[in-house]
Amino acid sequence: MKLLFDQHLSPKLPKLLADVFPESKHVSNVGLSEEDDNVIWQFAKKNDFVIVTKDSDYDWLATLRGFPPQVIWLRMGNCTTRQIEAALRRNQEAIISLGEQGIVEIF
Numbered sequence: 001m002k003l004l005f006d007q008h009l010s011p012k013l014p015k016l017l018a019d020v021f022p023e024s025k026h027v028s029n030v031g032l033s034e035e036d037d038n039v040i041w042q043f044a045k046k047n048d049f050v051i052v053t054k055d056s057d058y059d060w061l062a063t064l065r066g067f068p069p070q071v072i073w074l075r076m077g078n079c080t081t082r083q084i085e086a087a088l089r090r091n092q093e094a095i096i097s098l099g100e101q102g103i104v105e106i107f
Contacts, residue, residue, distance in 0.1 A: 001096055003072070003088075004049035006040060006058075007033050010081040013052075017085060020092055025049070037061060044069035050098065052088070059103060067102040075107050 003024035005013050011026040018024070027033050032040055037057045044051050045068050051058055052072045062071055072095060074084060087106050088095065094104055 001098075002047075002049045003052050003095075004030075004040070004044050004069075006037075006051060006053040006055060008054050009052065009074075009084065012081055013085060013088075016081070017088060020089060021095075041065070041069065050095070062102050070098050070101070071103045073103055073105045075105050 001021055003014070003017070003021045005011070005024070005026045007027050009026070011028050014024040014026055014029065027035070027040060030043065032043060037055065038061070040051065041058070041061050043049070048068070050070045050072060052074065054074045054076070058071045059073060074087065076083065076087060091104070091106050098104060
């Protein structure tokens with residue numbers, strides 16, 4: 001499973017999670033750091049990424065457009081990169097088994 005971390009998350013996350021999500025990228029790694037959510041959505045869809053975000057706009061896009069791509073919505077408030085890493089590790093099974101589910105919310 002390939003995760004695509006949006007611009008509001010640390011670019012360190014793909015490296016920190018490389019052992020469990022080895023093909024993951026940050027939007028800055030793929031030249032999308034200045035792009036809007038629509039462009040990121042299309043890139044993720046075309047390249048089989050799951051978007052990881054704290055941005056509620058992706059929930060709206062999912063409702064409007066359907067899936068793919070799937071979305072991991074981090075509903076954690078202000079937190080550190082290490083806390084995000086820990087939450088993704090804790091929820092690894094749910095993330096891997098997204099199946100037909102479009103959005104997974106992590107608190």
